[in-house]
Amino acid sequence: GAVVSQHPSRVICKSGTSVKIECRSLDFQATTMFWYRQFPKKSLMLMATSNEGSKATYEQGVEKDKFLINHASLTLSTLTVTSAHPEDSSFYICSAKGLSGEQFFGPGTRLTVL
Amino acid sequence: DAKTTQPPSMDCAEGRAANLPCNHSTISGNEYVYWYRQIHSQGPQYIIHGLKNNETNEMASLIITEDRKSSTLILPHATLRDTAVYYCIVRVAGGNSGYALNFGKGTSLLVTP
Numbered sequence: 602g603a604v605v606s607q608h609p610s611r612v613i614c615k616s617g618t619s620v621k622i623e624c625r626s627l628d629f630q631a632t633t634m635f636w637y638r639q640f641p642k643k644s645l646m647l648m649a650t651s652n653e654g655s656k657a658t659y660e661q662g663v664e665k666d667k668f669l670i671n672h673a674s675l676t677l678s679t680l681t682v683t684s685a686h687p688e689d690s691s692f693y694i695c696s697a698k699g700l701s702g703e704q705f706f707g708p709g710t711r712l713t714v715l
Numbered sequence: 716d717a718k719t720t721q722p723p724s725m726d727c728a729e730g731r732a733a734n735l736p737c738n739h740s741t742i743s744g745n746e747y748v749y750w751y752r753q754i755h756s757q758g759p760q761y762i763i764h765g766l767k768n769n770e771t772n773e774m775a776s777l778i779i780t781e782d783r784k785s786s787t788l789i790l791p792h793a794t795l796r797d798t799a800v801y802y803c804i805v806r807v808a809g810g811n812s813g814y815a816l817n818f819g820k821g822t823s824l825l826v827t828p
Contacts, residue, residue: 605758635815644802645759645818694758696815704816706758 603629605697607707614685615715621681622710624695630675631697635704636668639692651678685714719803724823727797733790735822737803740784745807748779749816750788752799759802759818762788793826800824 604627614620624634633652637645649670651657657670669681678697682689694709720738727733739748749764763770763777765786770777776789790797802821806814 607758637815637818644820645753647815647817650815692756696758703761706760709756709758711756 603627603697603699603703603705605631605695605705605707607693607695607710609710610708611711611713613713613715616686617684619681619683620685620712621679622693622695622712624678624680624697624707626676626697626699626705629697629699631678631699632675633698634672634678635696635698636670636678636680637694637696639694639709645694648680682712685712687714690714719805719819721801721803721819721822723820724825726825726827727790727793729795729826729828730792733793733797733824733826735788735790735801735803735824736785737788738785739803739805742783742805746805747807748777748783748786749804749806750775750777751802751804751816751818752797753802753821754796754799759816762801793824795826795828798824798826 606625608623636648638648639645647660648663649657649659651670651672653672653675659665672678690713692709696704696706698704747764747766750762751759753759763775765777779786800821800823802818
């Protein structure tokens with residue numbers, strides 16, 4: 602099946618710093634990528650939808666200036682958490698949609714903000 | 716997308732069949748039933764999907780009732796590695812859908828030795 606990678610797998614940072622998370626589709630071109638956030642013992646919550654070459658669409662309640670998304674190519678999308686705070690600590694997961702329409706998920710990135 | 720209802724948790728003995736139910740009484744004619752699972756601290760993994768016929772692959776079987784208002788995911792011989800949260804999702808399939816998958820609370824399956 603199609604493979605989606607995320608980097609880093611886990612990151613610890615100080616409050617106030619920015620963290621960039623990469624999502625790559627390794628063996629297919631992703632027309633659309635999605636970013637989810639998951640808090641402990643909760644389900645995945647969609648944060649934003651990212652289409653290559655255009656601005657991301659954010660879900661209600663997600664600050665676009667805090668969670669910067671760049672989808673510069675058909676195989677790479679990045680999520681930057683700016684001025685991170687402890688409440689931003691979470692498990693961030695991306696998924697990529699190929700031409701068939703099916704979605705494939707990355708392994709997730711564990712962010713801890715001290 | 717139609718709403719789904721799943722039991723919050725289930726137990727299953729190793730080697731036995733695990734039968735996970737899902738209700739989707741408001742499903743539309745062009746919506747498929749998808750199953751994903753999420754092992755702790757990993758991304759979701761696709762298991763199987765179907766429209767109205769029963770489906771089987773190397774991971775599981777999907778049984779959809781004739782009225783399509785409910786379905787059951789069957790793991791024929793559960794192993795400890797099948798311990799995970801299982802999500803039943805109803806949505807339009809394929810390239811016509813640009814929408815993300817909406818995850819409910821799922822069923823937490825615990826496979827015991």
